Amino acid sequence: MDVDQFRAFVAVVDHGTFDAAARALHVTPSAISQRIKSLETVAGTVLVQRTKPVRPTERGLAVLRQARQLLHVADETVQRLRAPETSATGRIRIPIVVNADSIATWFAGAVTAIGTAGEVELEVRRDDEHVTADLLRSGEVMAAVTTEPRPVQGCSVRRLGAMTYRAKAARSFVRRWFPDGADNAALAEAPVVQFDRKDRMQIGLAERLGVTRAMPQTFVPDSTQFVAAVRAGVGWGMVPDLQDPRDALVTLDPTWTAEVTLHWQVWRVASDALDAVTAAVVSAAAGIR
Template sequence: MRIDPDLAATIAAVADEGTLDAASRRLRITPSAVSQRLKALEQQLGRVLVVRSKPARLTEAGEAVVRLARQVALLEHDALGGLGLDEEGARIGIPLAVNADSLATWFLPPLARLSAEHAIDFDLHRDDQNFTARLLESGTVMAAVTSEETPVAGCSSSPLGVLEYRAMAERGFVERWFPQGVTTAALQAAPFVDFDRRDTLQHEWLEARGVSPQGVPRHYVPASHDYALAVELGLGWGMVPLLQGTGALVPLGGPTLRVRLHWQQWNLRSALLDTIAGEIADEARRVLG
């Protein structure tokens, strides 16, 4: 059995765009043609590939097909470039996964340099560093910044460096909530800022100070820049990356939390993907140490 690359690319377009109509516009074919291609491949494989929801959702079988489609497109791009046959102005989309704090502090400069030299359209997927590797498994992205050292199946892994976090708060907030110092009783009452319900950094810091995070007041601010701004404005205390901290914030003491980051990418012989990895690793060595 052989999977037609054009049919696989159609599934990838549906996954990227979210609907058959949007995929048809990207592929410059009719929505009916997209539907026919999808049905043809599902009948050939005997598997449902796409759940027709809004947005469309891939099944496990669909994820495998999309992974194949992205790999074929990447290898074809490299081969045409090596032969000098790539069309002038032809671009390739590169989906990457990255955690919010890396995106806000050090990840964008290497992408800007790469974009200036290569015809790349980056498609960034933001998630917690503990979950970005899942996007590799599903075929959603080709590479990811992750806290997981063990490579996902079919991927390679290399260290990037360490992102350090310190418990910080605005000066007025400290005066209001910690007049007698950062005591256990004060920490049980003072509100903190969580990134989202999967963020555990504040919880780890509290537990290291002998305080259970259960029942402690908290605000949820799910954007890295806005998170730091919320702490600066005195909404609550929070674990702020040292790269993002400002002189307006006061350290609360306690342990500095260190998150080790890794770069995982598909284990393919791709010159372009290796170039991207090299540029990002260089930036990480310079900034993260």
């Protein structure tokens, strides 16, 4: 196995097609195909499914993380060896995954710090905080904001803090749906705003309170627009304190809360670039502790 084979493999997975990978690496599609075939020959197994988009096989996933780590170490080593006058022309690519509510609130500070430093090409992916660790296990990302406190194999983990969510609604919504106060009966009838079908925050609260019937739901898969829909009276929702710092919305019941503890998991490799990203994330997360 050699670096060019690994680089072709990662590029095909990231870009989805052999042609796109070829453009990214400035080579021909046939060169990409040959490198993938050579890698599969050495590995003794098929590593990618030739579909659109290209996807790694189960054994390909096992290789993917190691390939990313090898390439990261190689690229960072080259960066260190460059002459000072040329070192600023290249950046180390760091793919990470972060949950939507963090992106909409505290994580902006980390992006600013990393971006203005000019050393890292940051790729932020968005996914639910309960599944972000899966992308870390598969090797698709190098670090993750996750609710998983146990370190993924080959990673270190640290607690970032806890985001507090409260059941809230607009005043006009409360007057219409909770005129006598929020209780289980009224909650069963009132419309609710959901992030997406993986979002269990609102439904989980209703179930804990004994509400078993399906509530009218509106799905808004964007954190900022989710809160905007609640403010507009579309429905009630679990809103992070960070997105309603002045309590402009009405808290339905002070006991209807939830806390989501976030952790930062990152590859356990010697890397100045990863250390810089970690420092920026930890600093930005100080506001949620």
